[in-house]
Amino acid sequence: MKIELSIYRDRTPISTLPPYLQQAMRQSGIIQDEDVNVTFCGSIITEQGISVFFPRNTYLPESNTKEGFRLAAQFIKAIRRYTQERSSKINALDNGEHLFGKQNLNVIIGLIEDYCANGLYSQRLMERVVNSGRPNWNRTISKQTPFPTKGGPIYLDIHGSRNRYVSDCEIARIQAEIIQELDATYAWIVTGSEATISQDIKGMALPKGNTFAKIKAIELELTRAFSDRDIHLLKLLHQYLKATHGTTPTDSVIGIRHFHGMWEHIIDSTLKWNFPVNRLLPVPAYRFSNGELVEAAKKGQRTDTVLRIPNSNQFAVVDAKYYGAQGLESAPGWPDLVKQFFYAKALSVYCPGAKVKNAFVFPGQGPLTYVHMKNRETEQTEDIKYPPIKCVYIDPLELIKLYLAGKKSVSLTELIME
Incomplete structure (x- = not known):
C-alpha cells in the first residue's frame, strides 16, 4: 500500500x-x-x-x-x-x-x-542431548551403567543439555x-x-x-x-x-503545538562557544522591613544563549526568536529589544572591557538585517548607547540535521560573531 x-x-x-x-x-x-x-x-x-x-x-x-x-x-x-x-x-x-x-x-x-x-524475538529453549552440549553428570550417573576400567568407571554415553533459540514462538x-x-x-x-x-x-x-x-x-x-x-x-x-x-x-x-521552546533549544545546542553566564550574573535580593535581605535566585537574569570566543573579551548575546520576521508586523517588539540591551549591559558589568554583540536568530529567510535605536530629533541611530541587534536567518532543517548528529553550526556561529 x-x-x-x-x-x-x-x-x-x-x-x-x-x-x-x-x-x-x-x-x-x-x-x-x-x-x-x-x-x-x-x-x-x-x-x-x-x-x-x-x-x-x-x-x-x-x-x-x-x-x-x-x-x-x-x-x-x-x-x-x-x-x-x-x-x-x-x-x-x-x-x-x-x-x-x-x-x-x-x-x-x-x-x-x-x-x-x-x-x-528468539526464545531460548533448553533441550536434553546425549554426547553433545554441556555434560550433566548427575543425570548421566543415574541413567547410564558405567564401564569399569583400571583408571575408574567410564560412561560410554554422556547426558547433557544445550540451548536452542526458536523464532517461531508466541512472543x-x-x-x-x-x-x-x-x-x-x-x-x-x-x-x-x-x-x-x-x-x-x-x-x-x-x-x-x-x-x-x-x-x-x-x-x-x-x-x-x-x-x-x-x-x-x-x-x-x-x-x-x-x-x-x-x-x-x-x-x-x-x-x-508551540515550537518556540524547541527552536531555542536547537539553536543553543548547535552554536559553538557556549558560555554559561547565567550562574555568574547578579540576582535580585529583597530587603524586608525587619532588615533581612533575601535572595530571589529564580527571579534572576537568564539569557537564552551567550557565546564567547575562547580566551577573548568577545561575547554575543543570542536570542532565538521563532517569529515570522518578514516585516515590522512580525518583528520583535519592545520587550524583546529591552531584554537584549539589558543583557549586553549586564555582561559589561560582569566583564569590564567586554565587547558584546547582540543577535536575533529567526527561522528561514527574511529582509531584516539589524535593529537600531533611532533619535527622533536628529534622525540618527544611537548605536553607541544601544548596540545594534543583528538579525540572522537560518533554515530550520539545516539546524535539525546538525542537532540530530550532535554537531555544531560553524557558519551560524561565525555569522553571529562577525
Whole structure:
C-alpha cells in the first residue's frame, strides 16, 4: 500500500487544508475554535495518509518524494530527541508547548528500531542431548551403567543439555503482529522512506488469544529473559499492548503545538562557544522591613544563549526568536529589544572591557538585517548607547540535521560573531 505524504508549514491558514485534515486536527485539539492559522509542528496520521507540518519559513521539499520522506523522518526524530532531553522540565510544566504523542512515539519507534536491528524475538529453549552440549553428570550417573576400567568407571554415553533459540514462538508472533500494524503508519520515521519493513513476516502465524492473553504471555517471558535486549523488547511490547488494550484506532498525532521552546533549544545546542553566564550574573535580593535581605535566585537574569570566543573579551548575546520576521508586523517588539540591551549591559558589568554583540536568530529567510535605536530629533541611530541587534536567518532543517548528529553550526556561529 502506497503511503501518501503531504507537507505543510506551521502557521499555514487553516482554510487551505483538506477538510479531513481540519477535522482530525480539531478532534485532537491542535486547532481551537478561535484559530485562523495552524499552530503546530509534527505529524498527523489519518486513513488518508501522513501530514507533516515543518517549522515556519522552512524551505519545503515536495510531497510524496524520497526527499520529503527523508526530511519528515528527520524532523520527527528531532522532536523525539528534544522531548527526551527536556523530559524533566516538560513533565513538570510542559513549558507551555503542549506536546502530543510523546510516550507513544518512544514505544513505537523503539519497537521498529529493535526489529530493524535484530529481527524477530528468539526464545531460548533448553533441550536434553546425549554426547553433545554441556555434560550433566548427575543425570548421566543415574541413567547410564558405567564401564569399569583400571583408571575408574567410564560412561560410554554422556547426558547433557544445550540451548536452542526458536523464532517461531508466541512472543515472536506477538511482535510480528505489532510490527505489521506499525509498518505502514510509522516505519517511515525510522527508515526515512515509504519502503515496507514487514514483508518477510507476512506469513507469520497469528498469536493466540486476545490482548489480555498476549500481555500475560509477555509477563511470563519477562520472568525468564536474561539479556538486556530481550528485556527491553519485552517491556516495549508490554507497554504497547497496555496502551492499546480496550481502545479503538484513532488518528495519531506526534508533535508540538508551540515550537518556540524547541527552536531555542536547537539553536543553543548547535552554536559553538557556549558560555554559561547565567550562574555568574547578579540576582535580585529583597530587603524586608525587619532588615533581612533575601535572595530571589529564580527571579534572576537568564539569557537564552551567550557565546564567547575562547580566551577573548568577545561575547554575543543570542536570542532565538521563532517569529515570522518578514516585516515590522512580525518583528520583535519592545520587550524583546529591552531584554537584549539589558543583557549586553549586564555582561559589561560582569566583564569590564567586554565587547558584546547582540543577535536575533529567526527561522528561514527574511529582509531584516539589524535593529537600531533611532533619535527622533536628529534622525540618527544611537548605536553607541544601544548596540545594534543583528538579525540572522537560518533554515530550520539545516539546524535539525546538525542537532540530530550532535554537531555544531560553524557558519551560524561565525555569522553571529562577525
